[in-house]
Amino acid sequence: LWELQGEREPIFEEKDEHGHKVQVFKGWKQNKPGTMTPLEYDQAVGDLVGYMQWMAEPAQNTRVRIGVWVLIFLSFFTFIAWRLNAAFWKDIK
Template structure:
């Protein structure tokens, strides 16, 4: 079952390219991801979320759909719930987006998530911790091309893929003085509009995904 978690955690490396690792350089502290590789229901939910939300833009070209049987998803369930149009169970996981469109919209082709073999970890925590924080740290920013920004990855080139689940939130800051200069210190989120999930439900689902 751990193979799927490794694939999902690979998202962290893909998304962390160019990130500011320290809060002082524009990022925020990473939250601890509630990863549980022994919970089959959690793994299956993570697979469903990955296919429905990540695979729209990111391929996992070295991963075949039928490998999901390793976490207890039957081939019939894969066919009924996880395949698009003419795809087959033995096919590799390719993104739905056209590469030329992706480059036009986001400025670059979204990376294949199985090419990124290892997640980025560091003083802030594991790659899963980073991804858990990243996916919960989007906010609206009219100055960005996609209309979105992210506190864990400032000026990220991708929109919030989970905004309908999470709703919209706004970062709140305190102003403090450090070394004779004013700095803005992140203190939390203000919910602007609700999503289809409560905050607790959303956090649990992102935990399943990472």
């Protein structure tokens, strides 16, 4: 991917923290341009990451869809159990 992005060099700034000098990352300096513009490169990497995430777990959409229905089912029957408990205990109070 470095050919698409180009060669970059990190820029650091030195700070004093707790009596020690620490280098803090500030950004990148573009040394040589790549074959893509920064916007094209960011879009291509975003597409690649999205594809790799889907390939890691292709059933995620189905799992999430079923999970929503399971939560709706559990909340509905929790309400029914709560009302049934109130009906059973109304004579005891």
